[in-house]
Amino acid sequence: MKSAVVVFPGSNCDRDCAVAIERSTGSKAEMVWHMESELPPLDLIVLPGGFSYGDYLRCGAMAALSPVMGAVKVAAERGTAVVGICNGFQVLCEAGMLPGALLRNAGLKYVCKRVTLEIINSQTRFTSAYGEKREAVMTVGNGEGNYFADEETLDRLEGEGRVVFRYQDNPNGSARAIAGIVNAGGNVLGVMPHPDRAFELDLGSADGAALFQSVAASA
Amino acid sequence: MKVRVEVFLKAGVLDVQGKAIEAALGGLGFAGVSEVRVGRIIAYDAAGDDRAAAETQGKAMADKLLANAVIESYRVEVA
Numbered sequence: 001m002k003s004a005v006v007v008f009p010g011s012n013c014d015r016d017c018a019v020a021i022e023r024s025t026g027s028k029a030e031m032v033w034h035m036e037s038e039l040p041p042l043d044l045i046v047l048p049g050g051f052s053y054g055d056y057l058r059c060g061a062m063a064a065l066s067p068v069m070g071a072v073k074v075a076a077e078r079g080t081a082v083v084g085i086c087n088g089f090q091v092l093c094e095a096g097m098l099p100g101a102l103l104r105n106a107g108l109k110y111v112c113k114r115v116t117l118e119i120i121n122s123q124t125r126f127t128s129a130y131g132e133k134r135e136a137v138m139t140v141g142n143g144e145g146n147y148f149a150d151e152e153t154l155d156r157l158e159g160e161g162r163v164v165f166r167y168q169d170n171p172n173g174s175a176r177a178i179a180g181i182v183n184a185g186g187n188v189l190g191v192m193p194h195p196d197r198a199f200e201l202d203l204g205s206a207d208g209a210a211l212f213q214s215v216a217a218s219a
Numbered sequence: 220m221k222v223r224v225e226v227f228l229k230a231g232v233l234d235v236q237g238k239a240i241e242a243a244l245g246g247l248g249f250a251g252v253s254e255v256r257v258g259r260i261i262a263y264d265a266a267g268d269d270r271a272a273a274e275t276q277g278k279a280m281a282d283k284l285l286a287n288a289v290i291e292s293y294r295v296e297v298a
Contacts, residue, residue: 058287065284094287101289103228104235148232148290173233 001219003029003044006072006088008052008063013085013196017048020196024212037067043219044081044212045072047088049141049194059102059144060090069095081125081215082188086142089180089190098183098190099157100149102142106173110143114204115193116168117179121161124182126189129214136207138193140171140179145192147174147181157181165191221298222265222277226286227258261285265297273297 003021007014014031021029021044029046032039039045053062063069069091076082076097084092092098105111117136119127130136149157154176157163165180172192180191195208228234234256241255265273277295286293 057284061284061287093289099289101287103232103290106233106235108235108239 001025001027001043001216002041003027003046003215004032004039004042005029005046005048006032006034006068007048008034008050008066008091010052010054011048011050011087013049013087013194016194016196017046017085020199020208021046021212024199024209025216027216032068034063034066034068037071039068039071039075042075042080044083044215045075047072047082047084047091048196049086049088052087052091055144058094060087060092060094063087063091064094064096073097076183076185076188079185079187081218083126083211083215084188084190085194085196086140086145086192089192090144092188092190097188098181099153100147100175100181102144102192103146103148103173104144105142105146105171110141111145111171112139112141113171114139115171115179117165117193118168120163120166121182123161124164124186124189124214125218126182126211126214127164129210129217133210135168136165136210137205138195138198138208139204140193141197142172142192145172145174147178147192149175154178160184162186164189165193220265220268220270220273222263222273223296223298224261224277224281224285225258225294225296226261226281226291227256227293228290229292232290270297
């Protein structure tokens with residue numbers, strides 16, 4: 001599998017993502033600086049967690065306009081799998097590649113803890129390797145992880161099977177406890193919890209590995 | 220010209236900062252304060268003296284970057 005991890009100024013999970021991809025799938029990821037405006041042919045692009053551009057203006061707002069995002073959009077339109085994790089999810093929403101937005105957590109506090117996710121749709125390119133598994137344990141670390149979209153959009157996401165992960169115990173007030181969604185084409189995933197922090201048992205959970213393995217299997 | 224773009228969360232989008240500040244103000248004894256909303260002001264100088272053009276430019280910038288239409292509304296003020 002050919003994969004790349006985008007590095008924005010302020011990204012802090014870029015290396016975690018690269019290690020997670022390599023340990024989960026056996027293939028090395030390339031690191032791509034945000035100023036690049038072209039990407040080589042890829043099977044997977046990961047937008048990592050962190051605080052791109054210092055979270056200035058709104059989380060992900062500036063990163064969404066960086067040169068690399070033009071290339072990410074082109075790749076996504078051609079069907080390349082794109083995963084935005086945490087800040088990467090915020091970037092995808094700001095870039096208009098996923099519907100909705102991530103608001104300040106309902107409890108106002110930064111939430112950093114282990115969460116159990118329900119795998120709502122295991123037929124996606126990002127969840128096929130979960131098989132019969134219906135739950136996955138990962139960690140969240142966010143201050144603005146409160147997923148928001150209008151009711152009509154939420155109904156559509158649910159109706160079209162685009163809600164991929166849901167929190168069992170909603171940590172941040174997300175609408176309908178949504179933790180991860182895909183775009184209409186099914187090749188762009190935004191997920192607030194970190195599969196990159198849960199890819200081997202030494203980290204407390206290995207449930208994130210199957211996400212990268214799903215993409216590798218479809219590559 | 221001095222231009223100010225005011226950005227607020229739309230009505231119906233829970234403003235948790237506003238709620239927290241409202242509760243704190245109540246705790247300090249300020250009575251009769253409700254519907255506290257926290258917004259953002261982006262202020263800048265616009266060249267020329269065409270107010271309508273400055274307003275159009277401010278709106279275009281708000282649509283493109285300064286506000287997120289999914290959750291926020293904005294107002295452009297040219298002084």
